[in-house]
Amino acid sequence: xxxxxxxxxxxxxxxxxxxxxxxxxxxxxxxxxxxxxxxxxxxxxxxxxxxxxxxxxxxxxxxxxxxxxxxxxxxxxxxxxxxxxxxxxxxxxxxxxxxxxxxxxxxxxxxxxxxxxxxxxxxxxxxxxxxxxxxxxxxxxxxxxxxxxxxxxxxxxxxxxxxxxxxxxxxxx
Amino acid sequence: xxxxxxxxxxxxxxxxxxxxxxxxxxxxxxxxxxxxxxxxxxxxxxxxxxxxxxxxxxxxxxxxxxxxxxxxxxxxxxxxxxxxxxxxxxxxxxxxxxxxxxxxxxxxxxxxxxxxxxxxxxxxxxxxxxxxxxxxxxxxxxxxxxxxxxxxxxxxxxxxxxxxxxxxxxxxx
DNA sequence: TCCTATCAATAACC
DNA sequence: GGTTATTGATAGGA
Numbered sequence: 001x002x003x004x005x006x007x008x009x010x011x012x013x014x015x016x017x018x019x020x021x022x023x024x025x026x027x028x029x030x031x032x033x034x035x036x037x038x039x040x041x042x043x044x045x046x047x048x049x050x051x052x053x054x055x056x057x058x059x060x061x062x063x064x065x066x067x068x069x070x071x072x073x074x075x076x077x078x079x080x081x082x083x084x085x086x087x088x089x090x091x092x093x094x095x096x097x098x099x100x101x102x103x104x105x106x107x108x109x110x111x112x113x114x115x116x117x118x119x120x121x122x123x124x125x126x127x128x129x130x131x132x133x134x135x136x137x138x139x140x141x142x143x144x145x146x147x148x149x150x151x152x153x154x155x156x157x158x159x160x161x162x163x164x165x166x167x168x169x170x171x172x173x
Numbered sequence: 174x175x176x177x178x179x180x181x182x183x184x185x186x187x188x189x190x191x192x193x194x195x196x197x198x199x200x201x202x203x204x205x206x207x208x209x210x211x212x213x214x215x216x217x218x219x220x221x222x223x224x225x226x227x228x229x230x231x232x233x234x235x236x237x238x239x240x241x242x243x244x245x246x247x248x249x250x251x252x253x254x255x256x257x258x259x260x261x262x263x264x265x266x267x268x269x270x271x272x273x274x275x276x277x278x279x280x281x282x283x284x285x286x287x288x289x290x291x292x293x294x295x296x297x298x299x300x301x302x303x304x305x306x307x308x309x310x311x312x313x314x315x316x317x318x319x320x321x322x323x324x325x326x327x328x329x330x331x332x333x334x335x336x337x338x339x340x341x342x343x344x345x346x
Numbered sequence: 347t348c349c350t351a352t353c354a355a356t357a358a359c360c
Numbered sequence: 361g362g363t364t365a366t367t368g369a370t371a372g373g374a
Contacts, residue, residue, distance in 0.1 A: 029221055030223060034223075048202055050207075208369095211370055351370100
């Protein structure tokens with residue numbers, strides 16, 4: 001096995017990956033890691049009954065978002081379109097066995113769900129795609145959050161809301 | 174190896190884990206998975222130059238939050254308190270080698286950073302700890318997001334802001 | 347909490 | 361976008 005200088009003995013999420021990854025491989029890494037992260041979120045939500053929301057901005061400024069109930073929505077939609085009776089409605093999220101049933105169903109038809117997920121991600125894209133000047137709501141305030149705590153957090157959300165609304169209007173006009 | 178009924182042949186994040194995990198093991202699982210998720214977020218941010226924000230609510234309603242710039246803040250604070258000259262300031266996030274240096278430094282002193290992270294998580298806790306009635310902002314709207322798209326997203330953010338502000342006031346009074 | 351066996355996430359390559 | 365080698369994430373148990 002040939003091993004270029006500056007790489008570790010193997011692949012995977014090792015911190016010291018290539019010392020000078022070109023832009024391309026960095027994008028590939030980002031895409032794969034983001035996919036992995038979203039999967040982890042889904043797992044956490046489904047297996048542990050947790051609520052998860054994530055927002056990720058790539059270096060280029062593209063945005064991707066995922067929320068845990070949205071995944072349930074995807075499952076429900078899939079169930080309705082295929083075999084509505086066989087599977088427990090996603091609303092009953094307290095039953096472990098039901099969740100597992102749903103997850104298996106989803107796994108079995110990952111392809112069918114993929115387009116839904118992609119569509120949802122696209123929504124996140126749309127929010128920022130037109131670039132807000134490369135400064136996003138959490139870019140300056142998370143450190144301050146430690147000192148100002150809740151008021152600052154509320155202000156950050158104000159900024160996010162304003163940005164989203166501005167873009168919503170821009171896109172509609 | 175003994176394998177109880179209803180479990181897979183192994184551990185790890187297999188989807189079909191125990192069919193009836195008791196409350197305790199479920200909490201353990203949640204904690205472990207959340208830790209793993211946050212680590213993944215840090216890696217995505219550090220390795221790919223991405224911005225990441227996550228919020229996780231456990232089934233019990235406890236909240237945990239992490240933002241990628243906050244991690245840089247932690248690193249910067251650590252750097253200042255230890256060997257300010259040796260490490261590149263966290264602000265220069267574009268230099269891959271600098272990031273790696275920072276990450277290694279952080280790994281070497283994970284304990285020191287842990288308390289900072291814990292403090293930041295506590296902020297997330299505070300936001301919801303007093304319970305908003307167990308219904309959170311993304312609980313109902315993410316599915317609608319697919320149809321209403323941006324306007325609905327903006328409305329969801331409004332609700333979140335209102336909740337946060339309400340609790341900020343409640344906690345301050 | 348720590349340990350360990352097992353498998354899944356993923357860096358490199360195609 | 362698919363394959364593969366390697367290790368990191370983690371379910372279960374002490």
